[in-house]
Amino acid sequence: MSALDGLYQEVILDHSKRPIGKGELTETEAALTATHHEFNPSCGDEIDLSIAVDPETGRIRQVAWEGQGCSISMASASILAQLVRDDELTVDEARVRIGAFREMIQARGAVEPDEELLGDAVALQGVSKFVMRVKCAMLGWVALEADLAQVEARR
Template sequence: MPDALAGLYQQVILDHSRARTGEGPLPDAAAEHFERNPTCGDEITVRIRLASGSDRIEALAWEGDGCSISMASASVLTDLATGRTLAEMGEVTETFRAMMRSKGQGEPDEEVLGDAVVFQGVSKFVMRVKCAMLSWVALEACSTKIAARA
C-alpha cells in the first residue's frame, strides 16, 4: 500500500474514532451482544433493530470504550450494516475477516467493504486485529441470537 494511501486510511480511522456513527442506545433492539478484548480491555455492546417483518437491519447502535481502532471499526460497521439483511452482513463480515487475516497482503474488495477497507493496514499488526473485529463479532452474535429465535 502506498504511503499516501496508508496515511489517508489512518486519517479516516481517526476521524471515525472521533465522530462516531451509531454510538448510543437503541430502543426496541431485536438483539444485543457484549464483546470484550481481554488483551487490551476494549469493550463494546452492539444492538440491532430489524425492519418490521424482515431480516433487514433498520438500525445498528453500539456503546463501548476502547482504542481508536475498535471505536472507528464500530462506526464504519454502522454505516455498512444499516439497510442490509443479516445474510448480506454475514457475507460482508466474512470478507472483512479475510482482509483482517491477510496481514496486509492483496487488495481488499472495496465494492463489498466500502470504507472498511481502511482497516487493511491494521491487519499487519496481529495484536490490533481483534480490536478491529470486536464490533463485527458482536454483530455476528446478534445475528445468531435472532436466527435461534426463528
Template sequence: MSGLEELYQELILDHSKRPHGKGLLGEEDDPHAAESHQRNPICGDEITLRAQVSDDGDRISAVSWEGSGCSISQASASMLTELMVGRSRAEAGELIDGFREALRSRGAVELDEDVYGDAAALTGVSRYVARVKCAMLAWVALEDALLRA
C-alpha cells in the same frame, strides 16, 4: 507512509472522534433486537452492540453501540454501523466473513472499497496481529447479535 495510508489513517481517526451509531437505540426487550457484549481481554476494548432487524427478521434496520477502547476498535464499530444498516442477514454474514478473512491475511487480502466503504481503511490492520482483535470486536458482536435476533 504513502498518501493512501495517510488518508486511511485520517479516516480511522475521524470515525473514532465522530463515531456513527454510538449510543444504544431501542429497548433491550424489543423482540426485533438483540444485543451482544464483547471484550478484548488483551487491551481492554469493550463494546455492547444492539442490532435491530425488520419485522420479517431478514434485514438489519438499525445498529447501535456503546463502547470504549482504542481508535481502531471505535472506528471499526462506526464503519460497521454505516455499512450494515439495510443489509439482509445473508449479506451481513458475507461481509463479516470477508472482513475476517482480510484481517487474518496479514496483508495478503485487501478489502474492496466499493464493497466495504470506509471499512476498507482497516485493511492495513491485518499486518499488526495484536490490533486485529481491536478491529474485529464490533464485527464479532454483530455476528453474535444476529444469531440472537
C-alpha cells in the same frame, strides 16, 4: 506514508472522533432485537452492540453500540454501523460482509479487499499486519455476528 495510507488513517481518526451508531437502540418497535457484549482481555477494549431487525424482510433497521477502547476498535464499530445503515443490509448480506472483513483483517495484507463490499472498512486493512490489533478491529464485527445468530434463532 503514501497518500492512500494517509487517507486510511484519516478515515480511522474521523470515525473514532465522530462515531456513527454510538448510543442506544431506538428502532425497536415491531423489530427483533439482540445485544451482545464483546471484551478484548489483551487490551481492555469492550463493546455492547445492539441490532434491530425487521422480522418480515430480514433487513437490519439499526445498529447501535456503546464501548470504550482504542481508536481502532471504536473506529471499526463506527465504520460497521455506517456500512449497515448506508447499505440497508439484510442479515444474510451482513454475514457476507463480516466474512469479507474477517478474511481481510486476518490476511496480513495478502488479500486485496473488495472496496465495494467493505466500503470504509478497507481503511482497516493495515491493522492486519499487527496481530495484537486484529482483535481490536474485529470486536464490533464479532458482536454483530453474535447478534445475528440471536435474531436468526428467533425468526
